[in-house]
Amino acid sequence: MSHEWDFSFLITYSGVLAKALGSTLKLAIVCLAAGMLLGCVFAVARTSRSSALRFVGAAYVELFRNLPAIVLLFWCFYTIPLLTGIGNDRFLTAAVAFSLYAGAYFTEIFRSGINAVDAGQWLAGRALGFTPFALFRDIILPQAVKNMMPAIANETIEVVKLTTVAATVAYPELVYTAKLLSDTEYRPVEAYTAVEGVLLLALLPLAVLLFRLERTMRRTN
């Protein structure tokens, strides 16, 4: 078996690929922001003194962590229009599905980061007369974030990669675009190789950045 590698068509379509990368990043950024926000809210619920709130937090995590992302995506694809009356929007579908999915993971990351802070820190803060909110903000959170950094970096990269699943509902990100190109040019090998290259070029700097951030935080301890 021999294959004549020919990437020349990619030059013709470089604008299309750039646009696809833009769509990938847009979806990733929205899902990361919304996922972290959901993570904050539900992590607070999961570590709350109220058992009702703890239950809500646990229910959220178990519901969205135990469904495959693709199932969630298809489910959102069909039910969001039904529930909201908004017409089928591929970006919205993917953003909602992956935010809920990532939110469940971020909840667990934040929760474990908070729980890993020594109980003596709460005692010492309370004994000094801190209110619970000020104690959390000034004493617990800075230490928890430091604990969480490796896991946050992991999940951030995971979410960027997850956005490629949105190809299955025809959201025009990198993989979907590559599929179109390979069908048009009959060059699947080159098209998907290009996607790998673009994703790696986007993710490697992100990974380095996150690692540097983690190291800086560790140094200040």
Add this chain to the structure above:
Amino acid sequence: MTPILTVTDLHKSFGSVEVLQGIDLSLARGETVVVLGGSGSGKSTLLRCINLLERPTRGIIEMDGQRIGQMNDGLMSYRESELARFRARIGMVFQQFNLFPHLSVRDNVSIGQRRVLGRDRKTADDRAIVQLKRVGLAEKVDAYPHQLSGGQQQRVAIARALAMDPAIMLFDEATSALDPELVGEVLTAMRALRDAGMTMLIVTHELGFAYHIADRIVFLDQGRIYEQGTPKEVLLAPRHPRTQDFMRGHTMFRLPEAASSSNAG
């Protein structure tokens, strides 16, 4: 003179285990009281109930004659803001130091002043230096807790509590986690505090130290106070069989000859 702190009929249960079974205790201004007792006697729980880190199941705590909390149907309830204000007036030193590892020594001692007492940074930092000098650690202001020895960390913790200008200091086995050679420096800092007139309630296993520093010793066993009195009375001539048992268990405790002259006043 009204006692600075009064505890009346204090009970605390964890599930079905009643750790404190009705404690009555009061502290006079400037008094140093040492609480002795075996493990599981409720000493630490007593301290944590006094500054309401643990909610007592029953009982009343008064400071300067003012009751803390509201009584409803015989049960006390406490508002968070009231608890925070009350705790800020009671300094606490823990067995495990519990310094804030992400903050410098200076910030460890000043953050409570800024966030709780509303002092500005300059005032709080100046006050931090004063308290750190007092425990002999002024040169460590820029260090982080992990760069300090256990004894130094505990002295920073003492400075952190003192910087809040507390009316009372609680010490919960402040030297139990320290290597033997580091115990002395912490005890010295505590003794200096007592000599400066601080009101202190101390849980310790250092019987020799207790003998020399205490105005009064309280013996706690299974959540009850069985005996209290001057160090001489409780340590040298315990009356209650449980105290006698406890003292027999501490065969290592030998009083220096010089201590036989009065040292308890």
